[in-house]
Amino acid sequence: MPTELVMPHEAVERFFGRLIDEGPVMGPRERVSQPGFIHFDWLSDAADLRLNYQTTTIPPKKAFFPPREVLFEFELTDPLKITAVREAESFTLVGVHPCDLAALRMLDDAYAREPAEACWPANRARARVIGVDCMPDEYCFCTSTDSCYSRAACDLFLTPIERGYLVEVLTPAGEDMLRVSDVSEATDEDREQAEAFRREKAGAMTARLDATPEELAEILESEEHTELWKEIASRCYSCGSCNTTCPTCFCFDINDEFDLGLTGGRRMRSWDSCQLAEFALVAGGHNFRRLRWQRVRHRWYRKFVYLYRTFGRPYCTGCGRCSRACTADINIVDVTNEIINRARERDRQGVQG
């Protein structure tokens, strides 16, 4: 059992204000140029923090895996010179929903698989993380992916209660962040309110998958479902938004940039998308996932079969971002349930006939 404390309303701004004074803090806030739009960004004033927010468009993984980052710089001298560049400053990432916490742990595991990648864990080691509980919208389905109550990868976790937040202290680093004036002991009443919040959250979840992750993997493995992929793909634009908004997608591209003088530059790592036509293209024009339906299929199999079999859990947190982002209305819950239900229907007919 983690220690549970209470941070009353009046202490919240002071607490985050102090974190901001201590070092950089990234958290959910309104985009300056777009009032009402909440995204993860650096905070200079605790009053800007929005702990009660709906799922952001871009997940907080960007704090550790930025959309574009420099791997190293080079100078075309003789011999050529290569210089490593890394951010070293520590920071705090705050206001992360349980599904996004689950995603951080998934990327911890994916990047740690031998041979282990080093940028992700180095960036993770720079940051303390504070999670916060939330209420679902019609796209969320985290109860189907076992991430609704995730406390992975965080030092403190906040659950809204009447007098403020119930604070779960999960690590020594989390304990370090708190001061006596921030918190008081939690009572049974506080704990019951937090429990009630979680019950309300699960009860408010309208979207769900009609099979367990294991049943879904077995259904996907049992047959090709080619017709369905072709139907879905006929609506897809291959825009890649489903990947760029996904907290568990970790594929990337590597490209070089020259400075204007052409005497030096940098090697960049950037987010990539398996839905883009050139993702699997090689010289000579061979494309190993030439057809759109093959790319659509790949996204489902990677998340619900390949990575599921490797790591023992689906690489989908149920955050619903891909469905919200898709202008072609390709909804991950609807498509997945269609696969499940068609497979079950076929099974029933098989048994009868």
Place this chain on the structure above:
Amino acid sequence: MIDHDAVPPAEDITRFYQPELARVIGKWQMTEMMVLLRLQPASGERLDHAPGQFLQISLPGYGEAPISFCSSPTQTDSFELCVQSVGNLSEALHDLRPGDFVGVRGPYGHGFPVEDMRGRDVLIVAGGIGIAPLRSLINYMADRRRDFGRVIIVYGARNPSERLFVEDVEAWDARDDFETWFTVDEPDETWTGMTGVVTVPLREVEIDPARTTAAVVGPPVMYRYVAMELLNKQMAEDDILFSLERRFKCGMGKCGHCQLNDLYVCQDGPVFRYTQLIGRTEAIEVWAPDEQKG
């Protein structure tokens, strides 16, 4: 839990992506499209590759690409790469001169299982630039000749002027203990050898299927026909090795570009047994012929 005091220094973090320097010590234009580069790590250390492995070569500013070792690991003072000019980086690699530096990371991937091949007959099937990784294996077997049974080399090129490693090919041909079959698709007046795609001589080759391992590298279109030919010879699927090409970015099982169903070609391959590929829908060059329709 994360240890917040344990952020390693920048060089250690980016080591995963950061190449070491290697010096070009020789360069030969083999054909219009192909150069052979001989390289030496600037550190003086050996790369110690296995035949069939690859490295990531880079020219900062132009990018990075996977290239197979084409020299034998028994050649220890340097290593060789054969580069086809197809795009940005490969064209720039054609402009290198001896003394220039490039970046290299590797060796990576699973090459040919030479330990498992000891004592067995080895049937090499090379199409076009596929001869490059196979030259590494062939010259390795030449230096360790007693470790292997028969060595049979079937090599097909589009036309006589596109044949690579002509000196090696002549040396293999001259050995009594190598059996060689050379063919070209489009002969010219200088050509006295066989004509036709690589399956034409392959059909004639007689093997003892139980004793033979086949190592096959060529353009994607070649694999399915070679597989049929080898299965006709009663070879076991497990004894047929294919080296596959995919788009690579990281070479270390992370960027996702090379994925073939659940396999990462850069890590689990690039050399696979046919048995590993059967049933995997994305092994489109060796299997799943229906995949490419509509």
